[in-house]
Amino acid sequence: MAKxxxxxxxxxxxxxxxxxxxxxxVNRRALMDKFKITERTVYRDLxxxxxxxxxxxxxxxxxxxxxxxxxxxxxxxxLANFLxxxxxxxxxxxxxxxxxxNRVDENHIVILNNEAEHTxxxxxxxxxxxxxxxxxxxxxxxxxYKGKTRLINPYKLINKKNxxxxxxxxxxxxxxFSLSQISWLDILNDTFTPDPHAVELLExxxxxxxxxxxxxxxxFINTIISHYFKRRDLLPExxxxxxxxxxxxxxxxxxxxxxxLPLLFYWLPxxxxxxxxxxxxxxxxxxxxxxxxxxx
Numbered sequence: 001m002a003k004x005x006x007x008x009x010x011x012x013x014x015x016x017x018x019x020x021x022x023x024x025x026v027n028r029r030a031l032m033d034k035f036k037i038t039e040r041t042v043y044r045d046l047x048x049x050x051x052x053x054x055x056x057x058x059x060x061x062x063x064x065x066x067x068x069x070x071x072x073x074x075x076x077x078x079l080a081n082f083l084x085x086x087x088x089x090x091x092x093x094x095x096x097x098x099x100x101x102n103r104v105d106e107n108h109i110v111i112l113n114n115e116a117e118h119t120x121x122x123x124x125x126x127x128x129x130x131x132x133x134x135x136x137x138x139x140x141x142x143x144x145y146k147g148k149t150r151l152i153n154p155y156k157l158i159n160k161k162n163x164x165x166x167x168x169x170x171x172x173x174x175x176x177f178s179l180s181q182i183s184w185l186d187i188l189n190d191t192f193t194p195d196p197h198a199v200e201l202l203e204x205x206x207x208x209x210x211x212x213x214x215x216x217x218x219x220f221i222n223t224i225i226s227h228y229f230k231r232r233d234l235l236p237e238x239x240x241x242x243x244x245x246x247x248x249x250x251x252x253x254x255x256x257x258x259x260x261l262p263l264l265f266y267w268l269p270x271x272x273x274x275x276x277x278x279x280x281x282x283x284x285x286x287x288x289x290x291x292x293x294x295x296x
Contacts, residue, residue, distance in 0.1 A: 211255035
């Protein structure tokens, strides 16, 4: 299947950015020849990069000095940090960036993640400018979330498994609001003073489920599936406690039962809650209710 025009344009922009960081400048005519595009198209590409790229004369373009990140690492490192690229490529030296273009062209490395929500383009277009403004200037927001009007103090936007969340406080409690469930958002004139404790919690956690009232969960995982949990953390703040021939025991921290129960349901019947007792009872009662309604 032929790549879309938008996809080709995005690949060209990445290529131009890499070349700028490796060579310092790009030549407009050379870009036309390299990509087999018209002068009008290359102008459009360079114009898309105008916030960080400037024309220096004779068809040459360079990065604006302020576009360099601290320490001279360059925009590609900033973008990589923004996209949490350490999860996939911990070592990103000069050689990595030099090989990036070939890796994209040859398509022998593919990074797959969860599919984005169907409404992500609409949600970002509608809410991102307002949310960024309100976070920057500490303005209280009024939102309609799942049909209910709320007053919130916005702190941060976070993307987890390709779902966007707005992290904010409501009545002094930290909450995460799914962007797709916000039907209306308005910035009020009133401002708020950030709560240092809330800021600290949000900085420490990279999960939408954030709370100072967490609870500990101990879980036994059958050896049939334990290797999934040993090779990466599938549970929040997961910690291995014990390993035996029949399985492993892990401990994790959860901020809400809905943060942990769906994960446990997914791995049944090869996973078992050891503690706390109330969560074990909740899992069993949920299963019993489900079975009762489906059988009936």
